[in-house]
Structure formats: C-alpha cells, structure tokens
Amino acid sequence: MANKYLNFITDEHLLNCIENLHKSYLKAKANVSKKKFYKNKIDTIKLTFDSKFNDLDEETLIKTEINRQIDKSINNSIGTFHEQILGGISGYEIGNLSGFDIKASNDTLFADIKNKHNTMNSSSAESLFQKLAKYADTYKQANCYLVQILAKNSFNEKWFGEINGKEYSHSRVYKISGDQFYKLLSGQEDALFQLYSVLPKAITDYLKKQQNEKSHTNSALEEISTSSSQTKRTILNEITFENFSYYLGFDKLK
Template sequence: MANNYLSYISDEHLLSCIGNLHNSYLKAKANVSKKKFYKNKIDTIKLTFDAKFNDLDEETLIKTEINRQIDKSINNSIGTFHEQILGGINNFEIGNSSGFDIKAKDDTLFADIKNKHNTMNSSSAESLFQKLAYYADTYKQAKCYWVQILAKNSFCEKWFGEINGKEYSHSRVYKISGDQFYKLLSGKENALFELYEVLPKAISDYLSLQENKATQANSALDEISASSNISKRSILDEITFENYPYYLGFDKLE
C-alpha cells in the first residue's frame, strides 16, 4: 500500500475519493438549463430583495442563483467524501445505504456522519438517536456515533438530552466532532489536519493525470433571456411568471 500522502489510507484510495468528488463537481456544474434551474421553485420574492439590497443587475442576479444551486449540490457531496475517506481506513467500511455511514467490520462501531453540526431539525435528531440506539442494542459491543465533521468544538461525549419533549440517553451512543472521529478510526492524533494539509498537493496531482473535461456553459440565463424578449417582461418577471402562473394575480404579468 502506497502512503505518500497519508499514513492511514493508501494514495490510491485518497485519489479515488478526490476523483469521485471531482465528478460530483463536474455533474453539478454541467449545463444548467432552464428546466433544471426551475426544478425547485425559485423564490422570486427573495431575488427581488437580493437585487435591490445587493445592487445586482438581473443577469448577475440569475448567475448568483445558479451558483447557489450548484454550491448546494456540491455541499451534499462533501459529506460523502468524508465517508469514503473514513471507509478506506483498515477495519472500517462505508454503509452503502445500509442505514449507517461507517461501521467497524467487527460490528463494534456504527456511525452516522453529518458534514455540519446544524443540519438536523428536532425530528431528524430524534430519528437519528433512535437509529443509533437500535444498533447499540442489537450489537452489544458496539459504540455508536453521531459525527459532526464541522462542529463548534472538539469533543467526544455521551449523547443525551431532551428531544421533542422526550429524554434520550444510552450508555453507548455518542456525539463526536470530526477531528476526534478521524483520530478514533485512524489512531492518528491529527488525522483530519493531516488530510487538510495534503489535499492541495493531492488534488493537483489528481488533476494533472486527468484529461481536460470541459463543461457546457449554463444555458438557463440564455433561455430565460430569450423568452423574456418575446414576452417583453423583465428577466425577474419572466422567472416569476414561469414559476407561478397559477397564483392569484400573477397572470397580470402576461
């Protein structure tokens, strides 16, 4: 196993994880058509505030919204990147939609990974605790973790407290910060920091081995501009009409 980058996973595995994330970037940035742009309803009330308060012209406004959608998609892929990295450490594996994100091969550890500490509402937190408690009860030697890659502090502690009016606690259910979880699985004190340090070089090395993969220019703005020219509506009015033609009064934009 080659280890020029990190001591706890092979170079091949690290570059593979980087490659998977790179493909997610390429997919997210691929041609954003008007249809794709409208997949989730556009909040044109917010866009109106953005335009006025941030002094944005309509073209910049739409480009900013397209980039926001792309960024949201990529953020979801960052959590997957950490799962894949951690799943490459000896004696651990990823869940592959099995109900957990990471487990020890001997069933002594189960974990659910969230990239940020604040990504769950109370119902999601309750569901996650119940799931981790189920694994702890099923596998009597297992410790189960809610992992927060980006946490407010560095910690590893029992997860107990009141969620939705109910008290929850379990002797083997924990919450843990990303740095501590990397340390726990790798046995390396600064494992997450070491990943951070090598990423620039590893990414550059990965990219140097790739053929140039050009992405299509986003066509949403061109498509919306073309239809707004025909309808004689502003770009923002065009987006509003095309998203909410069935709302009371919005037909006045015709």
C-alpha cells in the same frame, strides 16, 4: 513502499475519493438549463430583495442563483467524500445505504456522518438517536456515533438531552466532532489535519492525470432572456410568471 500522502489510507484510495468528488463537481457544473434551473421552485420574492439590497442587476442575480444551486449540490457530496475516506481505514467500511454511514468490520462501531453541525431539525435528531440506540441494543459491544465533521468545538461525549420534549440517553450512543472521529478511527491525533494538509498536493496530482476539462456554459440565463424579450417581461418577472402563473393574480405579470 511508503504512502505518498497519508499513512492511514492508501494513496490509491485517497485519489479515488478525490476522483469521485471531482465527478460530482462536473455533474453539478454541467449545463444548467432553464428546465433544470426551475426543478425546484425559484423564490423570486427573495431574489427581489437580493437584487435591491445587494444592488445586483438581473443577469448577475440569476448567475448568483445558478451558482447557489450548484454549490448546494456540491455541499452534499462533501459529506460523501468524508464517508469514503473513513471507509478506507483498515477495519472500517462504508454503509452503502445500509442505514449507517460507517461501521467497524467487527460490528463494534456504527456512525452517522453529518458534514455540518446544523443540518438536523429536532425530528431528524430524534429519529437518528433512536436509530443509533437500536444499533447499540442490537450489537452489545458497539459504540454508536453522531459525527459532525464541521462542529463548533472538538468533543467526544455521550449524546443525551431533551429532543421534542423527551429525554434521550444511552450508555453507548455518542456525539463526536470530525477531528475526534478521524482520530478514533485512524489512531492518529491529527488525522483530519493531515488530510487537510495533503489535499492541495493530492488534488493537483490527480488533475495532472486528467484530460483537459471542458468548460461548461449554463444555458438557463440565455433561455430565460430569450423568452423574456419575447414576452416583454423583465427577467425576474419572466421567472416569476413561469414558476407561479397558476397563483392568484400572477398571470397578470407584464
């Protein structure tokens, strides 16, 4: 029986990948309490600029920051989605925290996948190159890749250059864009475009089989508003006090 969506992975695998990402969305959108909102320190200096330069009232400002936190969490899950999709191609598998993201079952390919081209600093790039070179040295038939799903160009090239003042190169360590990597593993020129094209239909089909999704309300704003009304501080000052009252002078906030 022919596949409904793509011919390089099964329909079941595609829908499972969509389901896993959907769960990540639901988890990220689950109630953002004040405690969860404060988990990472809130940059209230930036929020002050945002409120003034973007003409945002305090409630809109906090809602925007909550959505930014949710979006950051979801962005991390998109890279995992690509790993899972690619790991479903015959002859390949995902790493499951083994030090690589994708490998060929016969150890002729190892890859580390980054969703965006600008997610590494120089120290991270140096460490990753060294890791890929080690795989290449250990597995003499293996080509090793840094994959950039969202790259500035379409390319498949040797990764060489100067990182932290040192010159790096290896005969079997490469950089490759997302479209070229999908092509490499699937054997199909436009495999990534095919995935993009079928996603709306596949997602719709998946959602039809789900129970009605409960809407999630975030309690952080309500909790902060309640405490700010009790202390007579503005919402922004309340957030600043609750995050930085131990900083010099910040205990004076009113």
